[in-house]
Amino acid sequence: MDTVRLGYVGCGFVAQSIHIPNLSALPNAKLAAIAEVRPKLRGMVAEKYAIPKQYDSHLHLCEDKDIDAVGVSAPYETQAEIAADLLRAGKHVFMEKPMAVSVAQGEKMLAAAKQGGARLMVAYMKRYDAGNELVKKAMDEFRASGELGPVTYIRAHGFCGQQWTAGNSQPIFSTDEKPPAGPGGNNLPDWLPKQHANGYLNYLQQYTHNLNLMRWLMDAKDVNVRSVDFDPSNGYHGIAVLEIGGVRAVIESGAMSHFGWDEHTTVYFRDGWIRTEAPPLLLKNVPASVEIYKAGKSQQITTAMPGDPNERWSWSYQREAAHFVESVRNGTPFRSSGEDTLHDVRFFETVYRTFLGLK
Secondary structure, X not given: OOOEEXXXXXXXXXXXXXXXXXXXXXXXXXXXXXXXXXXXXXXXHHXXXXXXXXXXXXXXXXXXXXXXXXXXOOOHHHHHHHHHHHHHOOOEEEEOOXXXXXXXXXXXXXXXXXXXXXXXXXXXXXXXXXXXXXXXXXXXXXXXXXXXXXXXXXXXXXXXXXXXXXXXXXXXXXXXXXXXXXXXXXXXXXXXXXXHHHHHHHHHHHHHHHHHHHHHHHOOOOEEEEEEEEOOOXXXXXXXXXEEOOEEXXXXXXXXXXXXXXXXXXXXXXXXXXEEEOOOOOOOOOOOEEEEEEOOOOXXXXXXXXXXXXXXXXXXXXXXXXXXXXXXXXXXXXXXXXHHHHHHHHHHHHHHHHHOXXX
């Protein structure tokens, strides 16, 4: 298709700050419809982005035969149900992470996609960061050549900080309308005690990015969970020791009142390392910084940067939106497909079962 006709569900902060402006700016896409249950907010966003069709329910958007693909931003449990309805209706879906809050919910989504003949892409923007693409390329080359020896360890650290927006959010419309109520926990895992639901969801939504990045760098699907030690008072500050592609790995999770953003991933080889440091999420036109260390006689440390100015001054969120549209246009695979993402959902259930001492 020449132009992908897009719809969008949800007009919250993330939708207004990131996905709606990015999708509406793409040359091979037309944002033609929006669904939002809050009428005043829906009207304000539709007017700003000249979106011609407005719906008060995503179910009405499902019935619009002129729409090829739909983006979704909603509360974690709700967005998976919305995405499943859209997929069942034959709409390709671009949705915010997490894909689902349980394996059962994720499997229902993939069944809906198969039923409707549509495809699901999850917004793992780290896979589309130009800096992380350099890391992936270097990883593949070093593993193939053996120049740095075998991969020995992977460390993902995410203590975040207070400045994830970096002062770069779009002007956000807000109204006094109450947001819709979610499904009320019906889709959470059956084994999860209610008092641990918030800790589970907080860990899932934040650190799904870190696990997904490590799996992508290692070309690995399944992850073995060796041990988990979280602070019982909040259920996610702590450490998870894993095995990814046969390599020991760790996710360090926490939070602090840092005036910035404290998130980085290092892949250690026997004779060096590759380190990627994430910028604040909404810091535009700044990809991840990359350091490559080669040990041995030369002891060389290199700062890698994209050579193409369009990549050097790029934003991962814009690049993932462009990838979605181009993949829909051309029928090419998504880099972060629903099928691949289900591995992450399964991992997070295993992590939390391990934390709670459940088999």
